[in-house]
Amino acid sequence: MDCLFCKIVAGEIPARKLYEDDQVFAFHDIGPQAPVHFLVIPKKHIPTLNDLAEEDNALTGHMLFTAQRLANELGCEAGFRVVMNCNDQGGQTVHHIHMHVLGQRQMTWPPG
Ligand code: AMP
Ligand code: ZN
Numbered sequence: 001m002d003c004l005f006c007k008i009v010a011g012e013i014p015a016r017k018l019y020e021d022d023q024v025f026a027f028h029d030i031g032p033q034a035p036v037h038f039l040v041i042p043k044k045h046i047p048t049l050n051d052l053a054e055e056d057n058a059l060t061g062h063m064l065f066t067a068q069r070l071a072n073e074l075g076c077e078a079g080f081r082v083v084m085n086c087n088d089q090g091g092q093t094v095h096h097i098h099m100h101v102l103g104q105r106q107m108t109w110p111p112g
Pocket of ligand 1: 004013015027028029030031032084085091092093094095
């Protein structure tokens with residue numbers, strides 16, 4: 001599988017891992033856009049949000065709960081942002097779905 005994030009899950013490309021279980025993997029973003037910026041990804045290869053199936057509902061819920069738990073462990077009790085980009089116009093560059101979790105700075109709205 002020629003997918004960067006599948007290779008990170010497989011340990012073929014190093015990452016600063018925060019958490020792993022049978023369904024999800026979380027690691028620090030290599031180009032942080034906030035003092036805290038990590039990614040939560042499914043171990044299952046799903047290219048974009050448009051490829052989600054109903055059977056993935058529990059998986060995506062688990063991703064979101066993992067994001068919340070890790071954000072709080074990393075000291076983001078004052079607030080944080082969760083972002084998922086979908087396809088080119090949505091700003092997606094890695095085609096394996098991922099939740100960005102950003103915190104420890106004031107966010108603004110709308111995002112650029
Ligand atoms: P997106 O533009 O939403 O697809 O986000 C992809 C994210 O993956 C970007 O924030 C990148 O900085 C991040 N990224 C790319 N390569 C790596 C890597 N090897 N380790 C950690 N994060 C990465
Ligand atoms: Zn993948």
